Amino acid sequence: MRIFLIGMMGSGKTTLGRQLAQRIGYTFVDLDEYIVRQQGQSIAQIFERQGQEHFRKLERQALEEVVQQYEQAVVSTGGGAPCFFNNIDFINLHGESFYLKVPVEQLLQRLLDQGQAERPLLAGKSPAELKVYLTETLAHRKQFYERAKHTLAEASPTTESFLRLLNL
Numbered sequence: 001m002r003i004f005l006i007g008m009m010g011s012g013k014t015t016l017g018r019q020l021a022q023r024i025g026y027t028f029v030d031l032d033e034y035i036v037r038q039q040g041q042s043i044a045q046i047f048e049r050q051g052q053e054h055f056r057k058l059e060r061q062a063l064e065e066v067v068q069q070y071e072q073a074v075v076s077t078g079g080g081a082p083c084f085f086n087n088i089d090f091i092n093l094h095g096e097s098f099y100l101k102v103p104v105e106q107l108l109q110r111l112l113d114q115g116q117a118e119r120p121l122l123a124g125k126s127p128a129e130l131k132v133y134l135t136e137t138l139a140h141r142k143q144f145y146e147r148a149k150h151t152l153a154e155a156s157p158t159t160e161s162f163l164r165l166l167n168l
């Protein structure tokens, strides 16, 4: 089984995905990290040098490669991954998708704490601008995220939350 975690930046896909994979003994793949390793550049550098459109193509390609390579894996996607091309259909065709549904206030807090530098779409924004950006982005992306097969809306989901939803 492939497990895909989807949701906004800061929703905890990477953090929880890594824990879940360890718990169930699956390979962990973070799509952003996969692209960084493959391209030998940071996400910020790819956006800066080649633009977001190019990044979205790399992201789709990475998704296809990961599906080809792994039958059993927990895949943490990038925040925008399910929202471009027909990626959400592709994800649902090849695995169980989980939407980590986190309110904007909480995302804002986490992203301010963690720093925005590594996330090119957030860099240089004031807290007020960041809140507007997250609110508007979620309003647009919701339609894709809500097509996940499962939704986790707890404030702090644990690996047990996934296992319950999966009946494991």
Ligand SMILES: Nc1ncnc2c1ncn2[C@@H]1O[C@H](COP(=O)(O)OP(=O)(O)OP(=O)(O)O)[C@@H](O)[C@H]1O
Binding pocket: 007, 008, 009, 010, 011, 012, 013, 014, 015, 016, 032, 076, 077, 078, 079, 080, 110, 111, 114, 119, 155, 156, 157
């Ligand atoms: N359940 C949680 N409770 C509190 N803080 C959390 C939780 N999950 C993640 N965080 C914190 O929020 C920040 C963002 O988490 P993480 O990098 O896992 O998000 P992400 O969904 O992978 O984001 P991106 O789409 O940018 O890759 C980190 O600082 C992490 O420690």
Ligand SMILES: O=C(O)C1=C[C@@H](O)[C@@H](O)[C@H](O)C1
Binding pocket: 008, 009, 032, 043, 077, 078, 079, 080, 081, 118, 119, 120, 121
């Ligand atoms: O929400 C987004 O569009 C992004 C989220 C990150 O995971 C990275 O994939 C990148 O910074 C873009």
Ligand SMILES: [Mg+2]
Binding pocket: 013, 014, 015, 030, 032, 076, 077, 078
């Ligand atoms: Mg991540």
